[in-house]
Amino acid sequence: MNTMQLKIWISSLLVATLSGCQLVAPLMVDYNGVRRDVAEFINGHLWFTIPQKRILVEYAKGQQKILTADRLSPEAQQALAQERYEGRYCAAQKITVSKLDQVDEKIFVYADQQQRWQQIQQLQQTLKLDVQQLNCEHRF
Numbered sequence: 001m002n003t004m005q006l007k008i009w010i011s012s013l014l015v016a017t018l019s020g021c022q023l024v025a026p027l028m029v030d031y032n033g034v035r036r037d038v039a040e041f042i043n044g045h046l047w048f049t050i051p052q053k054r055i056l057v058e059y060a061k062g063q064q065k066i067l068t069a070d071r072l073s074p075e076a077q078q079a080l081a082q083e084r085y086e087g088r089y090c091a092a093q094k095i096t097v098s099k100l101d102q103v104d105e106k107i108f109v110y111a112d113q114q115q116r117w118q119q120i121q122q123l124q125q126t127l128k129l130d131v132q133q134l135n136c137e138h139r140f
Contacts, residue, residue, distance in 0.1 A: 029053045034060045041106045048099070055095045055140045060103050062087045067107070069116045081123035089129060090136035 028050045031039040034057055042048065042056045062084060069077055091100055108117045 029057055031057055033064075035064060035107070038064075038103065038106050042103065052095055052099065055091055056099060056103050058140050059087065059091045059095075059100060060107060063104060063107050066116050066120050067113055069120055077120070078123060081120045082127055084120060085124045085127055085129055086134055087139070089131065089134065090139040093136050094140055 029043070031043070034042075038060050039057070042053050042060070048056065065080060066084065069080055072080060088100060104117070108114045
């Protein structure tokens, strides 16, 4: 086998392996409850490992609750802000914040969605997060 044939064979093997990951990930990660475009975004990134995809999916499920925050009472909005504050902190213990930000950018695309997200973020600024009392071990 000459070097050109070897390069073609290796390239073919690499493409088959990488595309296989996209086919296997939906079987290994439960995307149920995540908006389709967000799930496709997470699944489509080949550099996300299966454990990272699971974390991002769970994070996305929680973040999507913010999309309906305007229908909640002020007390429920406060509770949601606390939940999402803790959720982001715990997720950030297992995956980079930049990956969480990428998922947020996918979830909060439109102006009204970004406004709800900003409202929750403003509520979070009034909260205190006691990381000593927070158990993130089984959260994601």
